[in-house]
Amino acid sequence: MDQTATVTAQQALDAANEAAFLTNNLWILVATVLVFIMHLGFATLESGFVQKKNTVNILFKNCMIIAIGLLTYFLCGFNLMYPGDDFAGGFFGFAGFGLSPTEADLTSAYGDYTYWSDFIFQGMFAATAATIVSGAVAERIKLESFLIFSAILVAICYPITGMWHWGGGWLAEMGFYDFAGSTLVHAMGGAAALAAAIVLGPRLGKYTKDGIKPIPGHSMPLAAIGVFLLWFGWFGFNGGSVLSADAAGVSLVFVTTSLAAAAGAIGAFVTGYILFKSHDLSMVLNGILGGLVGITAGADQMLPGSAILIGLIAGIIIPFSVVFFDKIKVDDPVGATSVHLVCGIWGTLAVGIFGNMAGMGQLITQLIGTLSICAFSFAFSFGLMYALKVTIGIRVDAEEEAKGLDEAEHGASAYQGIEAVAYNYQVK
Amino acid sequence: MDQTATVTAQQALDAANEAAFLTNNLWILVATVLVFIMHLGFATLESGFVQKKNTVNILFKNCMIIAIGLLTYFLCGFNLMYPGDDFAGGFFGFAGFGLSPTEADLTSAYGDYTYWSDFIFQGMFAATAATIVSGAVAERIKLESFLIFSAILVAICYPITGMWHWGGGWLAEMGFYDFAGSTLVHAMGGAAALAAAIVLGPRLGKYTKDGIKPIPGHSMPLAAIGVFLLWFGWFGFNGGSVLSADAAGVSLVFVTTSLAAAAGAIGAFVTGYILFKSHDLSMVLNGILGGLVGITAGADQMLPGSAILIGLIAGIIIPFSVVFFDKIKVDDPVGATSVHLVCGIWGTLAVGIFGNMAGMGQLITQLIGTLSICAFSFAFSFGLMYALKVTIGIRVDAEEEAKGLDEAEHGASAYQGIEAVAYNYQVK
Amino acid sequence: MDQTATVTAQQALDAANEAAFLTNNLWILVATVLVFIMHLGFATLESGFVQKKNTVNILFKNCMIIAIGLLTYFLCGFNLMYPGDDFAGGFFGFAGFGLSPTEADLTSAYGDYTYWSDFIFQGMFAATAATIVSGAVAERIKLESFLIFSAILVAICYPITGMWHWGGGWLAEMGFYDFAGSTLVHAMGGAAALAAAIVLGPRLGKYTKDGIKPIPGHSMPLAAIGVFLLWFGWFGFNGGSVLSADAAGVSLVFVTTSLAAAAGAIGAFVTGYILFKSHDLSMVLNGILGGLVGITAGADQMLPGSAILIGLIAGIIIPFSVVFFDKIKVDDPVGATSVHLVCGIWGTLAVGIFGNMAGMGQLITQLIGTLSICAFSFAFSFGLMYALKVTIGIRVDAEEEAKGLDEAEHGASAYQGIEAVAYNYQVK
Secondary structure, X not given: OHXXXXXXXXXXXXXXXXXXXXXXXXXXXXXXXXXXXXXXXXXXXXXXHOOHHHHHHHHHHHHHXXXXXXXXXXXXXXXXXXXXXXXXXXXXXXXXXXXXXXXHHHOHHHOOOOHHHHHHHHHHHHHHHHHHHHHHOOOOEOHHHHHHHHHHHHHHHHHHHHHHHOOOOHHXXXXXXXXXXXXXXXXXXXXXXXXXXXXXXXXXXXXXOOEEOXXXXXXXXXHHHHHHHHHHHHHHHHHHOOOOOOHHHHHHHHHHHHHHHHHHHHHHHHXXXXXXXXXXXXXXXXXXXXXXXHHHOOOOOOOHHHHHHHHHHHHHHHHHHHHHHHHOOXXXXXXXXXXXXXXXXXHHHHHHHHOOOOOHHHHHHHHHHHHHHHHHHHHHHHHHHHHHHHOXXXXXXXXXXXXXXXXXXXXXXXXXXXXXXXXXHHHO | OHHHHHHHHHXXXXXXXXXXXXXXXXXXXXXXXXXXXXXXXXXXXXXXXXXXXXXXXXXXXXXXXXHHHHHHHHHHHHHHHOOOOOOEOOOOEOOOOOOOOOHHHHOHHHOOOOHHHHHHHHHHHHHHHHHHHHHHOOOOEOHHHHHHHHHHHHHHHHHHHHHHHXXXXXXXXXXXXXXXXXXXXXHHHHHHHHHHHHHHOOOOOOEEOOEEOOOOOOEHHHHHHHHHHHHHHHHHHHHXXXXXXXXXHXXXXXXXXXXXXXXXXXXXXXXXXXXXXXXXXXXXXXXXXXXXXXXXXXXXXXXXXXXXXXXXXXXXXXXXXXHHHHHOOOOOOXXXXXXXXXXXXXXXXXXXXXXXXXXXXXXXXXXXXXXXXXXXXXXXXXXXXXXXXXXXXXXXXXXXXXXXXXXXXXXXXXXXXXXXXXXXXXXX | OHHHHHHHHHHHHHHHHHHHHHHHHHHHHHHHHHHHHHHHHHHHHHHHHOXXXXXXXXXXHHHHHHHHHHHHHHHHHHHHHOOOOOOEOOOOEOOOOOOOOOHHHHOHHHOOOOHHHHHXXXXXXXXXXXXXXHHHOOOOEOHHHHHHHHHHHHHHHHHHHHHHHOOOOHHHHHOOOOOOOHHHHHHHHHHHHHHHHHHHOOOOOOEEOOEEOOOOOOEHHHHHHHHHHHHHHHHHHHHHHHOOOXXXXXXXXXXXXXXXXXXXXXXXXXXXXXXHOOOOHHHHHHHHHHHHHHXXXXXXXXXXXXXXXXXXXXXXXXHHHHHHHHHOOOOOOOOHHHHHHHHHHHHHXXXXXXXXXXXXXXXXXXXXXXXXXXXXXXXXXHHHHHHHHHOOOOEOOHHHHHHOHHHHHHOOOOEOOOOHHHHHHHHO
């Protein structure tokens, strides 16, 4: 009788632990779904910010990137990023091609979620890193060159730098902290975007002797849809990075993430108005994204007030950064470098200023970490782009750029019926 | 041995309760994400229903409202709405600025979810209330005036009326019932929208001596996207209002919410056809929203048949209400007063007709509750708008209205490339 | 003391089981929300793929279908599909009109989720089946005829064929396997679409003596939004079909679903390029959907490598199938038959090739199952469409088709402001 009671209590505890495991795993999967839809956010944001004549092209790229990202992460990325103790050095490790979970990997023995959940959540992150680049090189890059560039970036560069911290590499050992990827995803992707935009050169007619010509995006509704979807997905991006459904952890992350995004909008609104004397929607949209990127490194450890300050500063940074990159003639049609690189570095440093272990030591560690990854990503991307440039070429010719990539690369138009008027007129 | 068994059993029970807490808290967070995306729903719905020349403006407002809503709710709204026993009177209470949870507030000691989850879920609701107004005053209000109005409405008016019921105030004591906010969110926001639209006056050229001129929205796809996203988010709005993941409760709410929305579509479809002899998409879209608003007050206690009836009547109300407001020359470009105010009142009364405590007594209580809150919100909003009118002004001038707020307030256009045809023609 | 310990252990186990039930039920509800948003996916996909002049019409249909689908499933569909042992034969059964759950149906006594969760999850599936047809018959069908057709299809045909497998009918007894509905939802809907498109005939001017005229869709951004939302929703469609939050099960389904969709994009990209020498976005979009439909029948039992192969083949099938249907002059404006019927059959057969019980016997069973359901759905739909044709008529007249259904059926235009140029020109 006693024994029965004892056994039953153990069984009950096991059942309770299994119930918690169910919930923890479920949250990682729901977060995966939310991170997935960020790819629609990027697709619509970038579509809205490019010219009408390049819309099919940018949609096409965004469809291919999620496909390439997931498949290469399956092939080698996951095992490069999480090589496991047997295969890892501080800078590089590899556990082999493909996936081969054991039975235990699919149960709570693996941790708070299954091996499959781990893979698919991380795979969505990997694809996100690649998609950051597509906006910065939009409207002039050759489709094939871009796809090859993205595939190699997401298959090799992202998982290697990711391993340095999340895979237990040298930055992890050094005490570097990047909760959900201000550096590992965003600044890494932003540095790649910067390198690619430099090698590629600006769009024709952007920087003229008469000054900088604004090339407004073709659809603000699409751009706004993109930003809201990205914020929506960010609840999974940051919330899922708790790596369990831990109540205190995930709910704090939701609060800091939301407040930073809101403060980013305010920061960009006010700064944009002071600088440009107008209510610039694209600045507010990028301010929200800047706030989100900024809070990502420390979303699990900020007080609400700190989160607001981090987001506000990120929002203030955006208009200055956009102007700066235009001044040095780096042409980035969607502002990806300002949002992801600059605010990603800011967010990473903010952990050393406002975080749990704030202090000069931590700040320097943060600086080393973010600069190392940005430098590696920049150099890798610069070299890769340059290699593509001197081999298959990376840029469409001037005539194709003028008539638009939709016609040149796809023989298609994003919209039908709107141009009918022009055709009717020309016929007459 | 016995003692060990006893302790283990208690531990097992604690672990089981903790697992349930994880799930309950997770649902509040997932519901928060769903309510968040309703702001994209409002943004796209309102964009679709306004003219092309005011699209940037309405997107800008919707981006700022979510930011302002969350930040003011952090600053004072949450503590005005939930002042706690020490600070509350029946009509007003305040627990101080900012947030200061204790350690216990982040554990199951706080209830079925954490303090942070409570704040962020409620904060998303607050921002929703403010955004209802933006559609009704679209196409003619000054941006700054609108932002000031919204900030004060969401910071003060919404939490005070909210406290009356959800914060344990006089309506709660009286037995008033509003499950998820047919009155507290929707009719409150709708009454504010009505007051604002009256003070502001109709759009130029809407009501002429030759009759009422229809001003159709510029993009039905955007409007439809908005309605689907709002329905999507309503699963969180109503489902999350169970305030736990209680299986019987949340699943019933999903059924009643869905069936009411579906019946709202049917009601508006048939009524719209009878009245206008056409298949009017905007009526069906608003019929769905009317059904959703209508079920919100009693979504936790209706049988499916009652839910269908409530939604059907809401759908039937919509076309009549839209015609009525046009007759009395209250110009509401998106139908926000019909959807949120009229159907909100209907849904609140329906609790007294079909709900658990249906009867004349409950019906009168429901009537008192909804009219009190509508009256307070209307008076507050009327006074605030009037004060803004006589100080900084609330309306753009006629020339700006004619050329559109996008150019007047933002110096921008929502779409690029579509107008090229016209320019080419004019050049020739 | 002993007794106390024993009771507590049992109580703890009950609490643990209840916590797991909470989580399992919650996942079915979250999956329901995800499947719901697939209706926005269909609405935007189909809108994007039709001409501008038929946009209001296709949006209107998609709004009505979800309403009709849910209400008819409430009225009779659910009880036709899951008649229960007392009422079921192998081919047909019916448990009566409306819903009448017992108290026990709302607790864990019903299984891993409540009766209400079961109904609303299944109801969203039912509405999905009906919406597949709307794309194939777009741009020429009469609105009323379509709505009547859809209502009867979803009320009777879908639940009867569904019962054959998921309701425990003759296909279930035979060992047929269709995890989440490659056949029961997609091929069933695709066969109905094929029958309807045949009876209806092609759009005017599509197949001329000079060859096949491409009629490109009017908005690629809308189409792309649709595909991403469908993929997003598919996590609920397939993931929810595990019918619990089982960690190993749901996480595997997420991996196979994602990899198949990604491989579908690659398959269609490469095949489209080989066939058409262009980067065809619509092929890639349909390739993703083909991959998703293909994996659906076996998403719970494929290894990642098999999932990739299934998706890749589905993606390769798409361009060939689209060309084939055009060759036999079946006009399907959105490619619904290729995606849902052809890839649905492929996915069902793939269970017999790559699944747990792969082998010639299983393959033949799969073939019998999918052909039986396709044949029934085709015959039912053909007969129903034909009956409508000879009674109230199914096709708008040529003049209405030429000017578009938006004007003919709705007296409205999807977009305002864009056409102003044309009107101005004609006035002059």
